[in-house]
Amino acid sequence: MSPTITSATLYGALVNGAQRVGAHTLELNQANGFPVPDQDTGSNLSYQFGAILQELPPKGSLLEILKVLSDTALLRARGNSGSIFSAYFEGWFKAFHQDGQVLSYEDLDAMFSQGSHLARSGVMSPSEGTILTAMQSFAHSFGQALSQKKQDDPFLEALVALRRTVEKTKDFLIQQRMLKQADAGALAFLYFIEGLVEGIKKNGIQSEPAPLRSQKELQAPLVAHVFSDEPLTERYCTQVLLEKKEGVPLVPKVQSLLKSLGNSQVVTENDRLLRVHIHCQDPSLIVDRLAPLGRLLEVGAQDMEEQKTLAQSHRGNIALVIDSIADLPEELLGPGVFRLPMVLLDDGVAFSDKRTLSPQRLQARRKFMTSSQPNDAQIRAFLDPIVAAYDEVLILSVSSRMSGLYERWQTYLKNAASPSLHLLDTRLNSAAQGLVCLKAIELLKQGVSLREMEQNLRDYCKRARIFVSVPDLDGMIQSGRLPLRIGSLLRKLHVLPLICINSKGEGAVNGFSFSRSGLEKKLLKKLSPRTIQEYVLVYSGNPTPLLRFAPKLQKHLGKAPLYVCPSSSVISLFAGEGAFAVGYLEREEPL
Numbered sequence: 182m183s184p185t186i187t188s189a190t191l192y193g194a195l196v197n198g199a200q201r202v203g204a205h206t207l208e209l210n211q212a213n214g215f216p217v218p219d220q221d222t223g224s225n226l227s228y229q230f231g232a233i234l235q236e237l238p239p240k241g242s243l244l245e246i247l248k249v250l251s252d253t254a255l256l257r258a259r260g261n262s263g264s265i266f267s268a269y270f271e272g273w274f275k276a277f278h279q280d281g282q283v284l285s286y287e288d289l290d291a292m293f294s295q296g297s298h299l300a301r302s303g304v305m306s307p308s309e310g311t312i313l314t315a316m317q318s319f320a321h322s323f324g325q326a327l328s329q330k331k332q333d334d335p336f337l338e339a340l341v342a343l344r345r346t347v348e349k350t351k352d353f354l355i356q357q358r359m360l361k362q363a364d365a366g367a368l369a370f371l372y373f374i375e376g377l378v379e380g381i382k383k384n385g386i387q388s389e390p391a392p393l394r395s396q397k398e399l400q401a402p403l404v405a406h407v408f409s410d411e412p413l414t415e416r417y418c419t420q421v422l423l424e425k426k427e428g429v430p431l432v433p434k435v436q437s438l439l440k441s442l443g444n445s446q447v448v449t450e451n452d453r454l455l456r457v458h459i460h461c462q463d464p465s466l467i468v469d470r471l472a473p474l475g476r477l478l479e480v481g482a483q484d485m486e487e488q489k490t491l492a493q494s495h496r497g498n499i500a501l502v503i504d505s506i507a508d509l510p511e512e513l514l515g516p517g518v519f520r521l522p523m524v525l526l527d528d529g530v531a532f533s534d535k536r537t538l539s540p541q542r543l544q545a546r547r548k549f550m551t552s553s554q555p556n557d558a559q560i561r562a563f564l565d566p567i568v569a570a571y572d573e574v575l576i577l578s579v580s581s582r583m584s585g586l587y588e589r590w591q592t593y594l595k596n597a598a599s600p601s602l603h604l605l606d607t608r609l610n611s612a613a614q615g616l617v618c619l620k621a622i623e624l625l626k627q628g629v630s631l632r633e634m635e636q637n638l639r640d641y642c643k644r645a646r647i648f649v650s651v652p653d654l655d656g657m658i659q660s661g662r663l664p665l666r667i668g669s670l671l672r673k674l675h676v677l678p679l680i681c682i683n684s685k686g687e688g689a690v691n692g693f694s695f696s697r698s699g700l701e702k703k704l705l706k707k708l709s710p711r712t713i714q715e716y717v718l719v720y721s722g723n724p725t726p727l728l729r730f731a732p733k734l735q736k737h738l739g740k741a742p743l744y745v746c747p748s749s750s751v752i753s754l755f756a757g758e759g760a761f762a763v764g765y766l767e768r769e770e771p772l
Contacts, residue, residue, distance in 0.1 A: 185283040186381060188243045194380025195237060195250065199230040201376030202369050212365040214356030220492045221483070222365035225259035229266065230373075232257035243281055247274045255454055260418065262366035264447040264458040265312050268303040271451055272296030286335060290327050293320040305436050305446035310353025312366030318346035319374060336378045347371045415443050415460035416486050417536070421471050422479040428452045431474060438470055454478075460485070465539035468532075472542075477530050480537045487519060491566040499631055500571035501621055502564070504586060505534040506579040508719040508764075509615035510746045515622055517571070521563055523586075523751050524553040534750045540722050543750050544758055547656070552751045554585045560593050573601045573631045577618055577638070580608045580686035603631060605638060608686030611752045612719045612764025613647035619717075619743065620766075644714075644767040648691065648707065649680035649756060650700045652726065656757035679703055680756075701730050708763065710738050711772045716765035718745045721753035727761035734763065 186194075202209075209223030236253040238245055251274040254267040276295035281288065297316040307313050322342035326335035350364035351357055357364055425431060432448045435457060439446055443461030450456070455475065461467055464482035471477075501518045503509070514520065522533035525543075527550045532538035543550065555563070568574055581587035587606055594602050607614050620641045624634045651657065654677070658668035671678070679692040679700050691707070694700040708716075716738065720727040727745070735741055748762065756762075 185285055186289070187283055187384075188241060188246055190381060190384050191243060191284065192237060192239055192241070192246055193384070194377045195246070196234060197380035198373040198376035199234050201372045202230045203227045203234075205369070205372050209365045209369050212357075212360065212362040212368055214354070214360045214362070214365070221260060221488065222262050222369065225263045226266070226369050228259055229254060229257045229263045243277065243284060244279050247277050250274070251451060252454070255449055255451060255456055256422070258449070258456055258458070259420070261445055261447060261458060262312050262369060264420070264449055264456060265300045265304065265316075265366065266370075267456060268300040268447070268449040269296040269316060271449060272299035274451075275299070286327055290320075290324045293323055296320070299449075303432060303447050303449050305440065305448075306444065308354070310350045310357070310367075311364050312370050314350065314353075315343060315346055315364075315367035315370045319343045319370075336381075340374070340378060343371055343374060413460075413486055413489070415445075415462055416484060417461055417464045417482040418445075418485050419443070419457075419459050419461050419464040419467050419482040419537070420480070421457045421468055421477070423455050423471060423475040423477050424453060425450070425455050425475040431455055435471070435474070439467065442467060442470070464533075464537045465542070468537055469539050469542060477528075480530060480532060482533060482536050488566075490516075491570045493570065495571050498571055498573075499625060499634070500567050500574045501618075501625055502567065502574060502576040503614075503618045503621075504579055506584065506586075506610050506749045506751055507577070507614040507618045508611050508717075508746055508748050508752070508762075509618050510744055511535075513619060513622065513744065515626065517625055518622055519563075519567055521555065521560075523749065524555060525550050525750055525754070526553050532750075538750050540747060540750075540753075543753060544722050547754065547758070550754060552754060555589060557589065557592055560589045564593055568597065568599070568602065571601075574603065575621070575631060575634065576602070576604045577614070577621060578604060578606055579610050579614060580682065581606045582608070582686040583610055583688065603635060605635060605642070606686065607642050607645075608684070609642060609645055609647065609682060611647060611649070611748055612717050612762040613645040613682065614764075615719070615746075616715075616717050616743070616764045616766055617641050617645050641766065644769070645764065646767060647682055647762055647764045648704055649760060649762040650697065650704060650726070650730075651677060651680065652697060652757050652759040653677070656753075656755045656760075679707075697726065701733070704730075704763065705733065705737050708734065708738065708765070709771075712767050713738055714766045714768045715740070716742050716763055718742045719748040719752075719762050719764070720745070721748045721756045721760040722758040724761075726759045730761065 206223035206227040209226060210220045213220045213222040233250060233253050236249050238249060251270045254270045258264045258267040272295035273292040276291040297320040300316055301307050301313050304313065319339050323335050323339035326338040347363050347367045350367045351362060430450065432450055435448045436446065439459055443459040445460040447458040457471060459467060468480050498517060504521045505523045522536050525532045525534060525538055527546050576590050578587045578590055590604050594604055607617055609617060617638060621634065621638055624637055654668050654672050658665055675695055676693050677697065677700055678690040681689050681691040683689045692703045694703055718727060718731060
């Protein structure tokens with residue numbers, strides 16, 4: 182009869198395995214090559230296993246421990262390997278005989294096999310030479326050693342086979358061959374199993390864990406990576422967690438639903454929750470496809486192109502940082518430009534502006550959404566890698582009179598106390614801010630010094646203007662941009678304001694009309710061909726009102742806009758569906 186494992190032993194073994202993974206965070210980040218070298222596998226798994234350490238019940242039964250392990254792994258999964266680990270632990274829970282008081286080696290064999298099977302079945306296109314190969318190797322070797330009774334301890338043979346498999350991943354995938362390192366996910370699985378087995382052998386008595394890296398060490402620049410020149414086929418690592426409407430299995434349905442929308446798809450679920458990980462070009466489309474299946478609990482999308490860029494050194498170069506309120510098409514940003522997505526909250530779920538929130542969802546949920554400032558920790562997480570990779574950083578902020586973001590930037594600069602960091606309050610937003618950011622990008626391409634760039638941009642900020650035509654007052658009243666008493670009065674009078682920004686960077690009213698067409702006539706009178714050097718157009722949600730006005734404006738000014746693009750969701754919240762804005766740069770001297 183094989184040895185048995187009590188709940189106390191299992192708890193200690195899991196703690197040992199989780200600590201082993203966390204202790205190798207930096208190494209796992211550096212080994213991260215597949216599917217993209219974004220160097221976050223260690224950080225993602227450290228977050229997931231850290232949550233597991235906090236949630237595991239020390240005095241729980243086997244059933245309670247395995248249930249908490251499965252649920253927490255699913256709730257806190259991040260990235261490809263984290264999602265696969267969550268499916269693996271769900272397999273453990275499903276294989277467990279729920280009335281069992283102890284685990285036999287035969288029980289473990291079933292758990293290892295079911296875990297490997299569920300992990301692999303949740304991946305749309307499994308790749309060998311990865312964590313999936315490691316899980317399968319360990320399960321197969323353990324089961325074979327147990328059934329053939331080659332030795333008293335099947336863990337010995339299984340660990341030897343696992344280490345051999347992980348070592349081979351260095352040569353399996355091109356990404357790992359370039360790095361000359363084992364696959365990060367497979368390596369993490371090895372560390373977890375080594376810690377788990379050690380804990381089982383010692384009846385749950387935890388060995389002294391390897392010292393965890395300090396936060397400063399984890400944020401230190403990573404070793405230089407060798408990158409393929411091939412561009413990423415999909416830009417965003419997207420994850421969605423939802424509470425299912427019904428307890429029925431959804432993995433096959435979701436895999437079919439998202440099949441053509443990206444790669445690296447991993448779908449995991451339990452009786453209540455569903456988590457999807459996918460690399461794609463449009464995260465908001467993924468969110469909208471999945472939303473009908475249940476209640477959204479969490480959405481997120483990491484920019485892998487940005488991560489890839491920041492994993493390399495750009496010494497001698499200047500980085501430009503903007504926020505998503507600056508309305509500027511993504512394709513115009515170019516190298517060295519980084520955009521911080523603003524956050525919108527809906528029923529406790531945080532959506533990223535211009536990333537995970539579609540115009541359709543914004544319109545449908547407009548009444549329930551509010552904008553939210555990134556906190557100091559989020560600002561640090563965004564800026565630290567940029568500061569580490571570039572010699573100098575210039576931040577162009579939305580007007581300090583319109584958003585608290587400027588204060589967040591100031592706090593970071595104060596704590597960093599670095600002369601290489603520079604902050605400029607544009608005193609603008611939306612189209613006007615986007616136009617100034619475009620001029621900054623042009624200066625960046627020209628290779629001018631930071632000092633010269635700042636001097637030019639201060640001048641551009643003074644000459645940048647904006648007019649906003651709104652369809653009604655609902656959004657402005659709801660968002661608090663217009664006091665309820667004044668808004669209600671204007672609404673009764675059927676008056677629409679023409680919005681602008683004054684020299685202090687505050688929203689102001691530059692005229693009224695009783696109709697939208699009247700506003701457009703006033704706007705044409707204010708926009709003189711003699712004074713306008715160049716202009717851009719942005720729209721909120723429905724582009725039809727702008728498309729009707731744009732030809733008139735182009736004929737009036739005798740030139741086309743530099744670009745036309747959707748507005749920030751934050752702007753759209755208070756401007757309303759169908760609003761549009763003209764951002765322009767005044768000439769230094771009228772013609």
